[in-house]
Amino acid sequence: MTRTLPVPDGLVGERIDVAVSRMLGLSRARVSAMVDAGEIRVDSRLVAKSHRLDAGEMIEVDDVSTSDPEPSAGPIEEIPILFEDDSVVVVDKPVGIAAHPSPGWSGPTVTGSLAAAGHRLASTGAAEREGVVHRLDVGTTGAMVLAKTPGAYTSLKRQFKERTVDKEYHAIVHGLLDPLEGTVDAPIDRHPSKDYKWAVVAGGRPSITHYRTLEAWPRASLVEVHLETGRTHQIRVHMSAMRHPCVGDLTYGADPTVAQDLGLTRQWLHARRLGFEHPETGDRVVVESPYPADLQNALDRLRAGLSA
Numbered sequence: 001m002t003r004t005l006p007v008p009d010g011l012v013g014e015r016i017d018v019a020v021s022r023m024l025g026l027s028r029a030r031v032s033a034m035v036d037a038g039e040i041r042v043d044s045r046l047v048a049k050s051h052r053l054d055a056g057e058m059i060e061v062d063d064v065s066t067s068d069p070e071p072s073a074g075p076i077e078e079i080p081i082l083f084e085d086d087s088v089v090v091v092d093k094p095v096g097i098a099a100h101p102s103p104g105w106s107g108p109t110v111t112g113s114l115a116a117a118g119h120r121l122a123s124t125g126a127a128e129r130e131g132v133v134h135r136l137d138v139g140t141t142g143a144m145v146l147a148k149t150p151g152a153y154t155s156l157k158r159q160f161k162e163r164t165v166d167k168e169y170h171a172i173v174h175g176l177l178d179p180l181e182g183t184v185d186a187p188i189d190r191h192p193s194k195d196y197k198w199a200v201v202a203g204g205r206p207s208i209t210h211y212r213t214l215e216a217w218p219r220a221s222l223v224e225v226h227l228e229t230g231r232t233h234q235i236r237v238h239m240s241a242m243r244h245p246c247v248g249d250l251t252y253g254a255d256p257t258v259a260q261d262l263g264l265t266r267q268w269l270h271a272r273r274l275g276f277e278h279p280e281t282g283d284r285v286v287v288e289s290p291y292p293a294d295l296q297n298a299l300d301r302l303r304a305g306l307s308a
Helices: 016-024 028-036 110-116 150-161 234-241 256-261 293-303
Strands: 002-006 040-042 058-062 081-084 088-093 141-147 166-174 181-185 188-190 198-200 208-216 220-227 269-277 284-288
Touching: 016 028, 016 040, 016 058, 028 040, 081 284, 088 110, 088 284, 110 141, 141 150, 141 284, 150 269, 166 234, 166 293, 188 234, 198 234, 208 234, 220 234, 220 293
Parallel strands: 141 269
Antiparallel strands: 002 058, 040 058, 081 088, 088 141, 166 220, 166 269, 181 208, 188 198, 208 220, 269 284
């Protein structure tokens, strides 16, 4: 029996051995051996383990037990906690981990990792999404809040719906935005011809993104982004629509050479700060996430003029 898996957005541009290792929780050595043996293919063709995945490709994996005789990649290390009490937990989501289980994703998840570490989440919502009130893409890092009680779940869902949650992201995008500060108000819906993507589409769901340029270099800019709405891939779609895609975001038109120069294998996009009203006390909770190593390294290279 063969499993067919679509390439997740967060793993576009990643080597196939690394991607399948993350998706299936197998060791990279074992996946590399499977690729060499022809047991893993892309769109029915044999590929080298150095093959970098493209959006829309389908990965075919011959039936394999997930019990790995070698040391397994397993779940990502225990997720760092930025804030936690009896009502909520805010995690610092790493790259390569999904918010919750979904079709086509067999890799580690925030909910699964928290459960394995003994953190209790609210039993409200769909079984596979218990406690989840918002999501970050597999390839996006940073602050993500989950509810631990039914009351907290209801409160947080209301806050997100009423747009009172402050969601601040930092992104490095191609080029220099003009104007340097502004608002993108453009509806988003499924891409008309590529169902793995989203796009600015007439008649789509209202989507509003506020941005401000923080630093700029000849080929890229660091921008602060605040989301008024929370559509799937909203920042990535809006920046791409402005012809300034996030660096490393090959799905939405980024120049791969810039990402390579900066040592990136994913989009430079990070949920930097999250602010919300505590469900029990009503106090304002503001949590900040530091840049992970790969994004910090790329930023340092830009500041040093190594990829300018």
